[in-house]
Structure formats: structure tokens, C-alpha cells
Amino acid sequence: MNPLAIIGRATLALIRTAGALAIFSVRGLMAALAPPWYLDQLRAQLLRIGFFSLPVVGLTAVFTGAALALNIYTGGSRFNAEQFVPDIVVLGITRELGPVLASLMLAGRVSAAMAAEIGAMRVTEQIDALKTLSTDPFRFLVAPRVTAAVICVPLLVLVADIIGVFGGYAVSTQTLGFNGATYIRNTMNFVTNWDVISGLIKAAVFGYIIALMGCYHGYNSRRGAQGVGRATTNAVVSAAILIFAANYVLTTLFV
Amino acid sequence: MADTPKISLRGVYKSFGSNHVLRGIDLDLAAGRSLVIIGGSGMGKSVLLKCILGLMHPDKGTICIDNEKVNGLSGRKQAKVMAKFGMLFQGGALFDSLTVWENVAFRLLYADGMKRKQAREHAIAALAQVNLEADTALLRPAELSGGMQKRVGLARAIVARPQIMFFDEPTTGLDPITADVINNLIRRQVSALGATAISITHDMVSARKIADEIAMLYEGKIIWRGPAKDVDHSGNPYVEQFVTGSETGPIKVMAG
Numbered sequence: 001m002n003p004l005a006i007i008g009r010a011t012l013a014l015i016r017t018a019g020a021l022a023i024f025s026v027r028g029l030m031a032a033l034a035p036p037w038y039l040d041q042l043r044a045q046l047l048r049i050g051f052f053s054l055p056v057v058g059l060t061a062v063f064t065g066a067a068l069a070l071n072i073y074t075g076g077s078r079f080n081a082e083q084f085v086p087d088i089v090v091l092g093i094t095r096e097l098g099p100v101l102a103s104l105m106l107a108g109r110v111s112a113a114m115a116a117e118i119g120a121m122r123v124t125e126q127i128d129a130l131k132t133l134s135t136d137p138f139r140f141l142v143a144p145r146v147t148a149a150v151i152c153v154p155l156l157v158l159v160a161d162i163i164g165v166f167g168g169y170a171v172s173t174q175t176l177g178f179n180g181a182t183y184i185r186n187t188m189n190f191v192t193n194w195d196v197i198s199g200l201i202k203a204a205v206f207g208y209i210i211a212l213m214g215c216y217h218g219y220n221s222r223r224g225a226q227g228v229g230r231a232t233t234n235a236v237v238s239a240a241i242l243i244f245a246a247n248y249v250l251t252t253l254f255v
Numbered sequence: 256m257a258d259t260p261k262i263s264l265r266g267v268y269k270s271f272g273s274n275h276v277l278r279g280i281d282l283d284l285a286a287g288r289s290l291v292i293i294g295g296s297g298m299g300k301s302v303l304l305k306c307i308l309g310l311m312h313p314d315k316g317t318i319c320i321d322n323e324k325v326n327g328l329s330g331r332k333q334a335k336v337m338a339k340f341g342m343l344f345q346g347g348a349l350f351d352s353l354t355v356w357e358n359v360a361f362r363l364l365y366a367d368g369m370k371r372k373q374a375r376e377h378a379i380a381a382l383a384q385v386n387l388e389a390d391t392a393l394l395r396p397a398e399l400s401g402g403m404q405k406r407v408g409l410a411r412a413i414v415a416r417p418q419i420m421f422f423d424e425p426t427t428g429l430d431p432i433t434a435d436v437i438n439n440l441i442r443r444q445v446s447a448l449g450a451t452a453i454s455i456t457h458d459m460v461s462a463r464k465i466a467d468e469i470a471m472l473y474e475g476k477i478i479w480r481g482p483a484k485d486v487d488h489s490g491n492p493y494v495e496q497f498v499t500g501s502e503t504g505p506i507k508v509m510a511g
């Protein structure tokens with residue numbers, strides 16, 4: 001087979017997917033911004049994405065904060081800089097690890113669930129049924145999920161920031177010999193509003209990516225159970241990759 | 256005008272790559288008539304139904320409802336046309352996250368903005384019309400049998416009193432007695448509403464029961480159409496083979 005033809009086909013497929021995703025994204029945004037809004041659907045998604053994700057986000061954050069403190073202590077001790085543990089923990093958690101790791105966990109939990117649910121609706125003709133019932137699937141399915149994710153992920157990351165810093169505090173005071181009051185004072189003196197806010201802006205963008213990937217792959221799911229399975233995998237993988245890519249771009253802007 | 260067809264198709268084509276599914280469909284259906292389209296699997300019955308419903312866009316041709324072209328519409332204009340329709344899907348297509356009554360009242364709640372209490376009353380009345388007790392209203396679709404799901408789907412289709420009803424394989428997967436119940440309900444509800452109906456099926460018992468007229472789709476074209484009572488002596492070898500279910504005849508079936 002001609003290798004140029006293979007590259008050409010792959011390139012065209014990539015461009016087609018990018019175009020389809022861009023159109024889907026714009027339709028989703030327009031549906032989220034303009035009425036009618038289905039508030040009961042939004043409430044359900046806020047609960048599902050926000051409240052029910054608290055345990056997984058909390059556990060991720062506490063262990064990440066604890067491990068980060070240990071690593072910084074190990075590295076810092078090589079040039080007598082152990083005292084910087086609280087500063088670097090809070091910086092690392094709020095600017096980078098809080099938003100990225102919480103969002104990756106949510107990509108696994110939320111994006112996959114959205115893709116599976118909407119994909120199952122596609123293959124059982126429930127999306128066609130919505131249209132025949134004079135209801136726009138973008139308004140009923142996509143808009144509440146995108147809106148809820150953009151609202152919930154920053155809130156979850158704020159919780160992750162607090163718990164992550166607590167994880168670092170707990171390890172530092174219990175095993176590394178730090179004084180609790182000093183640790184908190186150093187943390188509060190070092191962290192700036194922008195550190196937290198930039199992390200929350202990242203989280204809102206990641207929330208949009210998580211919901212968009214779940215909805216896009218679910219909505220375009222085909223061919224029965226196998227298609228739904230593929231949509232779920234693709235949603236998680238593409239959300240994770242886009243989160244990493246967006247994180248790099250945003251970090252470049254925020255530095 | 257009394258002669259204006261409720262549904263009118265002219266030169267409707269639809270292909271998927273090299274698979275030419277619809278190859279120039281011309282069809283008129285008068286208001287209040289029930290047409291059943293028969294044909295083998297993969298002959299384009301579902302595609303034709305989805306094109307009329309606006310769920311698929313034909314490559315060529317026009318589809319008119321009440322003399323207004325409806326293919327190519329989107330957004331609010333399409334939703335307005337959809338308000339005339341009631342559709343019973345093959346698998347029911349009930350929303351599993353909602354209760355039975357919320358499924359039935361979906362259009363009233365979400366498209367018409369009716370209050371929940373009032374919508375629920377309408378839903379329970381519609382459930383009664385398809386012989387379902389009010390206590391099924393709070394169940395989830397997963398808790399219902401196949402026949403009950405079809406009846407809930409039918410209740411959802413009739414609740415907003417549509418002008419045009421579509422039935423996609425309404426008896427597939429049902430035992431003969433339940434299928435007969437569904438056929439009777441369809442016939443009764445279509446008559447009660449005075450609706451125009453298009454059904455697709457390959458179940459000849461169902462076709463004879465719910466049709467005023469029957470049309471046969473073969474290789475993307477309507478090859479025969481006539482009153483339901485004539486289907487058994489149509490004089491068309493394709494229809495005769497299909498009706499008798501014979502392996503021998505002009506219709507070639509791929510083995511396996």
C-alpha cells in the first residue's frame with residue numbers, strides 16, 4: 001500500500017474529526033448560553049459531577065500533597081532547603097497538581113460516564129426520540145453537562161487545593177518534624193491569590209474539556225455495545241491528552 | 256384543499272457511500288389514512304421513515320407535510336414540524352433515567368412547558384388509553400416487560416394528540432398475543448385521533464391489521480401499493496413472495 005496514501009487518509013480523518021469537534025463544541029456552547037435551559041437536568045449533573053466526585057478528588061489530593069511534601073523534603077535536604085516544603089507544596093498543589101490531577105481523575109470518572117450514558121442513548125434511539133419530542137439533544141444532554149462541569153470542576157479543585165495542602169501539612173508535622181503553626185504561617189505567607197485563581201481558571205477549562213469529550217464521543221457513538229465501549233475509551237483518552245495540552249498552554253500564559 | 260396529501264414525497268434519494276438505499280421514492284398519503292410499508296430487512300424502510308421524520312436528510316428530493324417542504328429544516332422550525340408527529344420506536348426508546356409518567360409526559364414537560372402536576376395527569380390518562388394502570392406511572396422503563404414498554408412508547412406518542420403517527424416495527428420481539436394487543440391499540444388510537452399513520456414492518460399479521468393501504472419497498476423503490484385487502488392477491492410476484500414468505504421467487508435473499 002502506498003505510504004503517502006495512508007498518511008493522506010490519516011490527515012484527512014484528523015481534519016474531519018477536528019472540524020466535527022469544533023462544530024460540536026460551538027453547538028454545545030450556544031446551547032449552554034441561550035435559553036431554553038433545562039434546570040432539573042443541570043441540577044442532576046451538578047450533583048453527579050460535583051458532589052459525587054468529592055471522595056475521589058479528596059483522596060487524590062491528600063495523597064498527592066503528602067507525597068509531594070516527602071519528595072520536596074528529600075530534594076530540599078540535599079542543599080539544606082527543607083524549610084521550603086510548605087511553600088513548594090502550596091505552589092505545586094494550587095498551580096499544577098490540584099487542577100491537573102483532579103481533572104484527570106474526573107476525566108476517568110465523569111467523561112467515561114457521560115460517553116457511556118449518551119452512547120447508550122444513541123444506540124437505543126433515545127437521542128432520535130428526543131428530536132421527535134421537539135427537544136434539542138444539545139440543549140437537553142450536552143448543555144447541562146458542559147455547564148455543570150465548568151461550574152463544578154473549579155469548586156472541586158478548590159477543595160483539592162485545601163485537602164492537598166493538608167496532606168502536605170499532615171506528613172510534614174507528623175513525620176518530618178515541622179511545627180504546625182509555622183507550617184501554616186509559611187504556607188499563607190507564600191501563596192498568592194493568583195496562584196489559586198490561575199489554578200481555578202485551568203480547572204474551568206479542564207471541566208469544559210472533560211464534558212465536551214464525554215458528550216462528543218457518546219453522541220457520535222455507533223454500532224452497539226462495542227461502539228459505546230470505544231466511545232468511552234476515546235472520551236477518557238482524548239480528555240486526558242487535551243488536559244495535558246491545555247495545561248501546558250495555560251501554564252505558559254500564566255507564568 | 257381536500258385533495259392535498261398530508262404527507263408527500265417526490266424523488267427522494269438516500270445513499271450511504273456506494274449503498275444506494277432509496278432510489279427515487281414518490282409517495283402521497285391522504286389525511287387520516289394508515290399506510291404500512293412492508294419490505295425485507297435492509298431494504299430502506301427505516302431510512303425512509305427517518306427521512307420523513309427529519310432524523311436523516313435525503314440526498315435529493317422533497318418531503319412535504321401539509322404542502323410545506325420539511326426536509327432541510329433545523330432548530331425551532333424543525334421542532335414545530337415535530338410537534339405534529341408521534342413516533343413509536345422499535346425498541347421503545349424510553350428514557351431510562353426517567354419514570355414511566357415522565358417518559359409519557361416528556362413533550363408536555365420539556366417542549367410545551369406544562370406544569371408537572373398537570374402533565375402527570377395527562378400521562379396517566381394516556382397510560383389508561385393503552386390499558387396500563389396508574390401504578391405503572393412511577394416505575395422505571397427497565398422494570399417493564401417488552402410489551403409494556405411498547406405500550407408506554409405508544410402512550411408517549413399519543414399524549415400530545417399528534418396529527419401524524421409513525422410506527423417502526425411495532426410488534427417486533429413480541430409474542431403473538433401481545434403483538435395483537437399492540438396492533439389493536441395502534442388501530443384504536445390512530446382512529447380515535449383521526450391521525451395519519453405510517454408504519455413499517457415485515458410482520459404481515461400486523462400489516463393487515465393496522466393498514467388501510469400497504470406499500471412494498473424493494474431495492475429503494477416502492478414497487479407496489481394498494482388497499483390492505485388486496486395484498487394477498489396483488490398480482491405482483493415480489494409482493495406475493497414476501498407475503499407467503501417463500502424462499503423461491505424474484506427476491507434474492509443472501510444465505511446466512
